[in-house]
Amino acid sequence: MPNYRMNLLVCGGTGCKASGSSEIIEIFEKEIEKAGLKDEIHVITTGCFGFCEKGPIVKVTPDNVFYVEVNSEKAVRIINEHIIKGRIVEEYLYKEPITKEFLPEQSDMPFYKKQIRIALRNCGFIDPENIYEYIAADGYQALGKVLSEMTPEEVIEEVKKSGLRGRGGGGFPTGLKWEMTRKSESKQKYVICNADEGDPGAFMDRSILEGDPHSVLEAMAICGYCIGADKGYIYIRAEYPLAIQRLRIAIKQAYELGLLGKNILSSNFSFDIDLKYGAGAFICGEETALINSIEGGRGEPTVKPPFPAQKGLWKKPTNINNVETFANICPIILKGADWFKSIGTEKSKGTKVFALAGKVNNVGLVEVPMGLTLREIIYDLGGGIKGGKAFKAVQTGGPSGGCIPKEHLDTPIDYDNLTKIGSMMGSGGMIVMDEDDCMVNIAKFYLEFTCDESCGRCTPCRVGNMRMLEILKEITKGRGTMEHLEELKDLGQTIKDTALCGLGQTSPNPVLSTMNFFWNEYVAHVKDKTCPAGVCTALLKYYILPEKCVGCTACAKVCPTNAISGEVRKTHVIDREKCIKCGACMATCRFNAITRR
Amino acid sequence: MAGIKSLDELKAIRDKYRENIIGRDTSNSENKIRISVGMATCGIASGARDTINAIIDEVAKEKLTNVVVVQSGCLGYCYAEPTVEVRFPGKEPVLYGNINAERGRELVKKHIKNGEIQKDWILERTFKNI
Ligand SMILES: Cc1cc2nc3c(=O)[nH]c(=O)nc-3n(C[C@H](O)[C@H](O)[C@H](O)COP(=O)(O)O)c2cc1C
Ligand code: SF4
Ligand code: SF4
Ligand code: SF4
Ligand code: FES
Ligand code: FES
Numbered sequence: 001m002p003n004y005r006m007n008l009l010v011c012g013g014t015g016c017k018a019s020g021s022s023e024i025i026e027i028f029e030k031e032i033e034k035a036g037l038k039d040e041i042h043v044i045t046t047g048c049f050g051f052c053e054k055g056p057i058v059k060v061t062p063d064n065v066f067y068v069e070v071n072s073e074k075a076v077r078i079i080n081e082h083i084i085k086g087r088i089v090e091e092y093l094y095k096e097p098i099t100k101e102f103l104p105e106q107s108d109m110p111f112y113k114k115q116i117r118i119a120l121r122n123c124g125f126i127d128p129e130n131i132y133e134y135i136a137a138d139g140y141q142a143l144g145k146v147l148s149e150m151t152p153e154e155v156i157e158e159v160k161k162s163g164l165r166g167r168g169g170g171g172f173p174t175g176l177k178w179e180m181t182r183k184s185e186s187k188q189k190y191v192i193c194n195a196d197e198g199d200p201g202a203f204m205d206r207s208i209l210e211g212d213p214h215s216v217l218e219a220m221a222i223c224g225y226c227i228g229a230d231k232g233y234i235y236i237r238a239e240y241p242l243a244i245q246r247l248r249i250a251i252k253q254a255y256e257l258g259l260l261g262k263n264i265l266s267s268n269f270s271f272d273i274d275l276k277y278g279a280g281a282f283i284c285g286e287e288t289a290l291i292n293s294i295e296g297g298r299g300e301p302t303v304k305p306p307f308p309a310q311k312g313l314w315k316k317p318t319n320i321n322n323v324e325t326f327a328n329i330c331p332i333i334l335k336g337a338d339w340f341k342s343i344g345t346e347k348s349k350g351t352k353v354f355a356l357a358g359k360v361n362n363v364g365l366v367e368v369p370m371g372l373t374l375r376e377i378i379y380d381l382g383g384g385i386k387g388g389k390a391f392k393a394v395q396t397g398g399p400s401g402g403c404i405p406k407e408h409l410d411t412p413i414d415y416d417n418l419t420k421i422g423s424m425m426g427s428g429g430m431i432v433m434d435e436d437d438c439m440v441n442i443a444k445f446y447l448e449f450t451c452d453e454s455c456g457r458c459t460p461c462r463v464g465n466m467r468m469l470e471i472l473k474e475i476t477k478g479r480g481t482m483e484h485l486e487e488l489k490d491l492g493q494t495i496k497d498t499a500l501c502g503l504g505q506t507s508p509n510p511v512l513s514t515m516n517f518f519w520n521e522y523v524a525h526v527k528d529k530t531c532p533a534g535v536c537t538a539l540l541k542y543y544i545l546p547e548k549c550v551g552c553t554a555c556a557k558v559c560p561t562n563a564i565s566g567e568v569r570k571t572h573v574i575d576r577e578k579c580i581k582c583g584a585c586m587a588t589c590r591f592n593a594i595t596r597r
Numbered sequence: 598m599a600g601i602k603s604l605d606e607l608k609a610i611r612d613k614y615r616e617n618i619i620g621r622d623t624s625n626s627e628n629k630i631r632i633s634v635g636m637a638t639c640g641i642a643s644g645a646r647d648t649i650n651a652i653i654d655e656v657a658k659e660k661l662t663n664v665v666v667v668q669s670g671c672l673g674y675c676y677a678e679p680t681v682e683v684r685f686p687g688k689e690p691v692l693y694g695n696i697n698a699e700r701g702r703e704l705v706k707k708h709i710k711n712g713e714i715q716k717d718w719i720l721e722r723t724f725k726n727i
């Protein structure tokens with residue numbers, strides 16, 4: 001086997017593939033061949049580095065140099081300069097947005113500094129299409145250890161002790177769930193991996209499956225061993241073709257090496273895994289709806305109890321976990337519960353992967369220890385707010401979550417703290433908003449999503465959310481009343497209390513949390529008929545800025561309703577009663593004296 | 598392909614392929630010993646590629662996991678190529694000149710493994726620095 005002295009790790013995740021990484025890999029291979037360095041330099045296609053926005057990403061090791069936005073031209077120069085002559089190509093490095101410095105090493109980058117990678121440990125490190133790479137990184141060692149040295153009870157005890165909680169949204173203790181499913185008596189049981197990932201903006205599950213599929217397969221087998229199941233399903237949305245492809249390859253390779261299938265590693269334990277495809281409805285991520293969907297029925301939730309642990313797939317006890325939850329299992333087995341427990345807060349152990357997005361300088365996937373503050377994530381990893389604007393709120397938990405204002409920026413993030421401040425951990429979406437975002441409009445956006453995705457089975461969710469959305473639309477159009485605001489609160493509470501499933505029960509959260517923290521903004525829309533952020537177009541008003549107006553009269557001449565008056569060379573004014581908001585004056589003024597807000 | 602029959606067999610496979618990924622592990626790199634080989638035009642002309650490959654091979658043979666071997670650009674010592682710089686974490690770097698493949702292997706054994714600086718091979722200009 002060649003002993004490579006240098007590695008070119010090229011991201012082959014969905015994001016970087018879309019920005020052309022496949023072509024870069026070809027160029028690297030061709031140029032290295034040409035230079036006669038094929039046995040010395042290794043080109044590896046890896047999973048996502050989390051920095052997709054600046055893709056394609058190329059990392060050179062052992063130097064630990066991190067190139068961003070690589071194209072074919074840059075690829076050739078990287079080979080000629082860095083690989084052949086040892087000179088780092090500075091201008092292709094990541095540029096620190098604030099100091100404008102080029103940072104060569106990945107570990108210098110603030111985006112990576114506070115990250116601890118457990119679930120994402122192999123993403124951007126190994127070739128996900130080669131099982132030997134996974135094995136080299138301690139892959140299948142946990143399964144081997146469990147099968148040869150531990151009883152199912154011992155494994156469950158270790159997972160319980162670790163404090164791992166479900167990463168799919170609910171935060172239910174994973175070990176406890178395994179124990180409940182183990183205790184349900186039945187000859188046939190199932191393991192399901194929930195890879196439906198419906199939260200708009202979240203893509204951690206996709207990245208794990210693309211970058212490290214075996215880690216999920218291995219953990220599912222361990223779960224099967226613990227609960228007494230010999231069959232597992234991965235329920236994955238059909239819109240994830242690359243993840244599906246990598247999973248298929250991984251499953252095939254695992255079978256070939258006898259790490260899935262009959263009598264794994266000569267033990268009595270056998271385990272099979274199959275893929276099931278979801279059509280992409282958000283509600284199908286809810287566990288009972290997911291089970292209905294696998295059974296071929298309509299993707300609608302059913303009342304719990306019975307829980308899947310008692311009566312799940314085909315009425316058999318079933319353990320459902322999220323992708324990221326599974327990705328944490330093998331390190332817990334290998335490094336121990338005590339190690340895992342040492343990371344995080346009192347009630348939330350380990351790390352969480354967030355999809356940081358919105359108005360921050362660095363967007364992408366970050367895996368951070370529980371207990372880091374929102375401020376650290378937004379200002380240190382995220383590099384602060386884009387364009388030097390003011391921070392307004394951060395949305396976590398997707399359509400089930402809420403908006404958190406700056407008073408709570410120093411809250412250490414964990415399941416309980418986020419719930420306490422009216423939001424949710426959810427699956428890990430984190431959208432940062434600045435002064436230009438209107439909170440009423442944001443609430444409306446999430447509610448529109450919920451109304452589209454509600455399965456319609458129960459009245460509070462189907463009718464109640466529609467009514468809430470109607471009210472929000474009235475408010476953003478300037479027809480809202482204070483009674484509307486009261487009605488929103490009441491409706492929200494009723495839906496929370498009476499909806500059948502988690503979708504409905506959490507759907508009012510975006511509205512309720514913005515009303516709680518940004519009440520004045522609602523009042524401004526309703527009473528003053530203004531949108532402080534200047535987003536709701538129906539509420540915008542035209543103003544002439546006295547300090548800029550030179551009194552040229554141009555605007556008054558174009559105004560179709562004669563709403564503008566003023567003497568020559570004196571400041572003009574707009575009569576807002578007459579103004580029909582056509583915008584003609586603003587387009588005409590050559591002195592930028594007319595604004596809209 | 599035959600299946601893997603035991604945990605021991607799995608471990609053997611892991612150890613065999615581990616070499617492939619060890620060089621990629623950049624965690625904790627500031628606490629590792631760094632060997633840089635000058636690989637600019639004249640370095641390569643005087644055999645730096647053989648030197649770096651020999652060093653890497655030796656590091657692997659000695660199973661040293663706390664060492665990073667990188668190539669660097671022109672250091673301005675054309676007359677003494679191949680040049681090799683050894684930097685222990687927190688210490689002044691030591692710059693060696695005229696390091697061929699054989700001397701490269703010896704450096705790994707003596708300086709890296711046993712901590713014995715090879716005074717004779719040190720480039721004069723940096724001698725005072727240590
Ligand atoms: C409307 C709705 C959508 C959900 N979507 C997902 C999803 O996309 N992925 C997921 O893992 N869990 C989702 N869940 C949570 C699952 O019902 C279930 O709790 C989870 O898969 C359990 O795994 P965990 O304990 O490992 O988190 C959703 C729940 C609700 C109510
Ligand atoms: S709460 Fe909404 S999504 Fe859930 S069952 Fe009722 S209608 Fe369907
Ligand atoms: S066009 Fe502009 S500068 Fe001229 S009068 Fe109108 S606002 Fe004033
Ligand atoms: S927006 Fe149109 S109607 Fe209103 S003042 Fe300007 S030109 Fe007149
Ligand atoms: S897909 Fe390349 S960094 Fe995410
Ligand atoms: S190229 Fe070798 S010292 Fe300058």
